[in-house]
Amino acid sequence: MGSETEKEYAAFEEKVKRTVYLDNLSPQVSEEVLRKAFKQFHGTLTNIHFIPSYTEPSYYSAKFALLEFENQDQAKEIIDLLSDFPFMILGMPRPVRAFPAEPQMFDDRPSKAGRRLELYWLDPKDSDFDVAQQLKNLAEKHVAQQSFLLKQKQLEEEEKLSKQQAETLNTHYQKLEMINSALSSGSAKDLARLYGVNMTDVSGI
């Protein structure tokens, strides 16, 4: 029995080594999409698993996935590639990031061999009960801090950048539209004649 769990855990660790963790995925990304997207790279995807987030607040919509490859080299290649070039899946310009996976990202990990589970109760009359209560409160506080950071800082910053970029894109677009309309309507030609600029010098016209 011992060796079975050891073997299982060893197999799990091996799986972790060849799995890639992806974040910043759009909520509309599905398994099919990911498969198609990664087909263009070297390496065969054996398994895709989206990390479920049951209690994470619904205002944070990014998805996260674990991609399992055939071997560790393929995984490493993908990670390096995605860190060198920004890879877009289902939308731009927010790029997807890839990292090597870690054991705590898997929700179906087997138990490590040789671990014993010890637990004990503490009552108010125990001397270290107070400290334990403190620890509990601390844990609560920390978890609250984490969710606060997620909402206030992370999401806010992301939305800010997104809005900013949308505005920039808009202005670019308007600029191009203007140029386009000027060229097509012939007013550019008129202006050129007025200013004595040779139209053919301007490239692309």
Next chain:
Amino acid sequence: MSQLMEENLETFKWGIKMVTDDSEIKSYKSFRYQGVQYSLHDCVYLYREGAKDTDIGKLVKMWESKAGAKRGRVIWFFRPADVCNFIREYEPSWNELFLASGEGRGVSNIIPLEAIVGKCNVVCTAKDRRNTLLSKSDLAKANYYVFHIFDVGDLRISDKFPDIIDKIKVERLFNWSQNNPKGNLECRTGLSAGSQLKVAENPTNTAEKPTKIEILHASENFEIRDKPKANVECRNDPSANALLKVKEKPTYTAEKHIKAEVLSVHANLEHHTLEAPPLKKRKILPETDFPSPSQDTRRWFFALSWEDKLKEAHEQGTVIHLYNLDLSHTALDVQEMISKAFKVKAHAKIMPRRHSFDIYGHALVIFESKDDADLIMCLLKDRCLVVGEGRPLVACKATLNEPYMTRNFPGHLIMDKLKHKFNNNKRKAVFASHCAQANTIEHEMAMQWRMLQKRSDLWWEALFKGQAKEFSDCQSQMMKDRTDELNRTAVEVTFAHESSDAPNRRVERPPAIKSDEPNITAVEVTSVPESPVERPQSASHPTLL
């Protein structure tokens, strides 16, 4: 994007074809529907319009009729609710099913393959010599298990499996190893009808057992049979007359024989039975008193997917969010903890942690009743259940979020005007996943996102590291107190020899040694070294004066 998703939902694709001598009907070994691969002898969930729950059946044949309709034949598994009236003296487990058998209505039906809503993992735990017993991990992965048959003629359950159920040899209905590609269903002439495949039932002497090839013949009579729901008056389910969504009822009266079927399970079976742990350890007989978790560590997963079960439990108030677990704990550990501490059954799933520096492990635990859940929350609040090296569990009400399909995603910009342009040209803009090329606006913006992502990494790291430090400081306090308390009973006095020139020197004491008496030299009493450790009130200490 939505186009892709729609395509996914409606696809039906046949897989490997079986060779038969019937030119009109094309039989298959597998097919792909709604993105899931189904093969022969898979157990599937089937949905009937208006039913409260899905039906579960085992696919024994799949074909496409002349008219193009996709049909399958399933042998039914009865749920406990279906047969409760007939088995009053036996209390089935909630995830137990009964295989239909016998002569009469309700053993099997022909169904349209579109009625399939999902795959189900049903294992057979019967101690039949023809059945291969599975390993612990396989059993843990199963949705349901089958130990009895339910005879529709006698209306009784039995643990003796007959040789033939609905003209299918019962070996085909038993367990298949995961590696086994369900055998080769191709016609092989030249094999004599007499050879038999013996399934090694005793896992200890597998290698020696000879394995031969078995040839099965199956003939089908395609008559529609109703599931005997009308006969069974169950508490919850008033008689719904059970026809699945079969629009027309084809009756193929001619008997068809499938040619010699070769089960090439030789190597896989051996591998399989070697894995199976000895019988006595895996006693999975349904007992009314639940076996204590320390013996029985495998856990059954819910029939519905975890997500559905979670939603249901959330509505009923039976789910708790547990945290401050160690990161190395698994779902089984949590379930064991719960049953050790509270003696109740529970179902847990670990919530994966995405950040590397987060020290808190979280789990969602579903209990059987709201009372259990409430009681345990109260207990964990008032007292402290400490796990391992000083991590008291914290429980709170689980707040689940809605699925996030419809949310908009900051960072993905959509140019509406461009879309219009494309639509005018009747071009459908399909987004191809790609790497952004340098010198484009896209690349520039992507770099801005990269910056933000890096910054956010930094602030998360800072938070987690700070939290980890706070936590470990507090925790070390607790560990110290604990060891002090443990040493309290031993009365041990140690005198540290102090050097004469430094009477006020602080003496470092390792926490294990019980020395809360002031260090006193034989003569001097004045120099009491400062102690970094909190001194519990101890018994009298010797005073030398």
